[in-house]
Amino acid sequence: MKWMIRLVSMLLALVFVFPLIWMLVVSVKREGMGVTSLLDWFTPPYSLDVYGEVITQTKLTHWIWNSFFVAVCVMILTVLISAMASYAMSKIKFRFKTFMFFFILAGLLIPGEATLIPLYQVAKDVDILNSYEGLIFPVLASPFAIIILKSFFDGVPNDLIESVQIDGGGIWRVFFSIMLPLTRPALASIAILTFIGSWNNFLWPFLSVTDDNLFTLPVGIPTLMDQYTEDYVKPMVINTIASIPIIALFLIFERQIVKGISMSGIKG
Incomplete structure (x- = not known):
């Protein structure tokens, strides 16, 4: 068997x-x-001649850098913001806490496409379209990450927090010395899933950027494919080069990625 x-x-x-x-x-x-x-x-x-031609005559490597830079910034800021929000929702008492939790939870029920028009209008009003800020800041809110991290923060014993507070530690010391180290696996899973989601994001970069110097891979690759419709080799070279970073990331963090996916399935 x-x-x-x-x-x-x-x-x-x-x-x-x-x-x-x-x-x-x-x-x-x-x-x-x-x-x-x-x-x-x-x-x-x-x-390997076509590899050299694609690297030197297109902006593919620049788009790879854009995707990597945007994905790393989104990953770091999303994890930091979500962790602070989750910590507040879990361990800090304030008015309308329950309402705020269900308000965040309701964010999971709204399709991302439904928020594109108001999100685009806000980005236009604050003049961050066609910029790295426009690619990064509008996608930082993650109700999913907040809900997942809150469930882990709820599992941290209050006795640990009280012991730090007795020693004179404040809110930030508790957050950085107790909460973050104890929830490291959850933070790593959220970080990896956020990175992959940002790397593969097409719709928002497609709407918010028109300058090809700011294109990310999902937006830039289709513009190259239109130029090579009669040939097989160049499209495959383009896809191979574009796939190398994410394949390397998977090979390096395979266990964390699988754990993160299974964790999100259990907690979600």
């Missing part, structure tokens, strides 16, 4: 990995190649 499970698992893994292998192999073929059979995709000659 075990060998059957392993065999099925290997076949399923091959099904998911094959498109990546096919993309990589086609990306090192010569431009303008002829394809008459399936084997033509995988047989020589091979060449």
Whole structure:
């Protein structure tokens, strides 16, 4: 029975990995190649000339930097803001606390697309369109992250907080010395999921940026694809280069990503 499970698992893994292998192999073929059979995709000659052409003649690497910079900023600020809001909702007493919690919870019920028009209007009024600020600040609010982190903060014993307060520690010392270290796995999961979500975000960057120097990968890649509709190699080179950072991120943080997805499924 075990060998059957392993065999099925290997076949399923091959099904998911094959498109990546096919993309990589086609990306090192010569431009303008002829394809008459399936084997033509995988047989020589091979060449890396198209990689050099795409890197030097397009803004792909610049868009990769934009995506990485925006994703890192969104990740750090979202985790920090969500952690502070969750800490307040969990451990600090204030008026209308219950109402505020359900107000944040209601944010999960509103589709993101429904907020695009007012969000765009606000970004226009404060003059942050076509800027890194316009790509970062409007997407920082995350009710999902606040709800998840609040559930973890609720599990931190109040005795620990009281012991720090007895020693003269204030709210910020409790937050940085007690709450953040004890909820590190949850923070790491939220950070990784936020990074991936920002990296793959298409709709808001598409609406808020018209300068191609500020394009992120999801917005920039389609503009390149329109130029190479009659060739297979350049689109595969573009997708391969664009996929390398996120594949490397997955390989490095595989356990945290899987844990974060499973954690979000349980808590959500």
